[in-house]
Amino acid sequence: MTVSILVPSSLTREAEDKREATRKLGYIARAATIFRADRLLVYPDRDGETGRFDGGFVHTVLRYAATPPYLRNEAWGMRDELEYVGILPPLRAVSQTGSESNGSGSSRQGIVTEVGPEGRVRVNCGLQHPISLNVPPSMEVTEGERVTVRISSRRPVRAKLTDEPLPGLSVERADLSAALGREDAGVCIAASRFGEQLTVGRLETLAGRTERDGMTIAFGAPERGLPDILGIEASAVSSSDEADVQSSTEDAADDGVEPTADPGFDLWLNTVPDQGSEVVRTEEALFATLAPLSLRE
Missing domain, CATH: 3.40.1280.10 (SPOUT methyltransferase, trefoil knot domain)
Structure with a gap:
């Protein structure tokens, strides 16, 4: 809905x-x-x-x-x-608060702060430091772009980029x-x-x-x-x-x-x-x- x-x-x-x-x-x-x-x-x-x-x-x-x-x-x-x-x-907003769960986790907005080699980017998504993530083959991202990050665990950090619409x-x-x-x-x-x-x-x-x-x-x-x-x-x-x-x-x-x-x-x-x-x-x-x-x- x-x-x-x-x-x-x-x-x-x-x-x-x-x-x-x-x-x-x-x-x-x-x-x-x-x-x-x-x-x-x-x-x-x-x-x-x-x-x-x-x-x-x-x-x-x-x-x-x-x-x-x-x-x-x-x-x-x-x-x-x-x-x-x-x-x-x-x-x-509950969709922006993240999750401490080790289960399916939650989606958060992030900003690409750096595009590196070999399909990796650094993303600021509200954790203590920007995190390094692989870019899925179906996605192309640029520096400054807002992206959706799915976080499955924060201790230790486990996350991935997705092509889902921005949450929130x-x-x-x-x-x-x-x-x-x-x-x-x-x-x-x-x-x-x-x-x-x-x-x-x-x-x-x-x-x-x-x-x-x-x-x-x-x-x-x-x-x-x-x-x-x-x-x-x-x-x-x-x-x-x-x-x-x-x-x-x-x-x-x-x-x-x-x-x-x-x-x-x-x-x-x-x-x-x-x-x-x-x-x-x-x-x-x-x-x-x-x-x-x-x-x-």
Whole structure:
């Protein structure tokens, strides 16, 4: 099962300074990690960006947050966007903590620090020193490349390079429609206060689908929900009926207004149906949405 989270490039539009923007992004990365998301995708919302903290800033800070602590200095160095990353909450992702087991072990990210002769490389993977490993015949690696290292024992060190995807949270930039159209997108959900209210019965129906097919969940930005970002009338999604959305965009076209169609959600879902605050922040919405949707049958 693959879990993907979509957040807009305008995510930090209300932040007063870089420190506050960085802190907000830290909680986004933490929510994604707690609920074992595989991908955190930043989709463009240029009309909502304020210019100070655009999609490049959001993507960079989120990627830094998702990088294992033992690789951050080597992977990132000094960058202006990372001025306040010291306040990021630690993710402590279980896929990055290694293993003391002598059994099948665990996978960790590493960085190739040196390419040597006879198919051997030195890799920094968070152990006391970089380790020398054989490169499998099916792989080609270069200095500075991130690789997956499977560690079966740490005392003594027994490890090997694998061609598996990098473990942990992947942070990428993607168009909303492209992300929803991925082969492993699963059930595509738009989180919005205008969507269908999440109930026990609805959750029971969803649990089987998401456990089998995975899910992709999209969120909006502060003061700019998904209907605003997509140019869809809120009334068109209140029933989470795609036919209603299509009808609304056709009516807009008849009125001479250039519509933006629903990019392919299976349903619009309100996961805080009786919210006591006028505003639910995006990082709060992630926790409120991912918690119930992570339940199993």
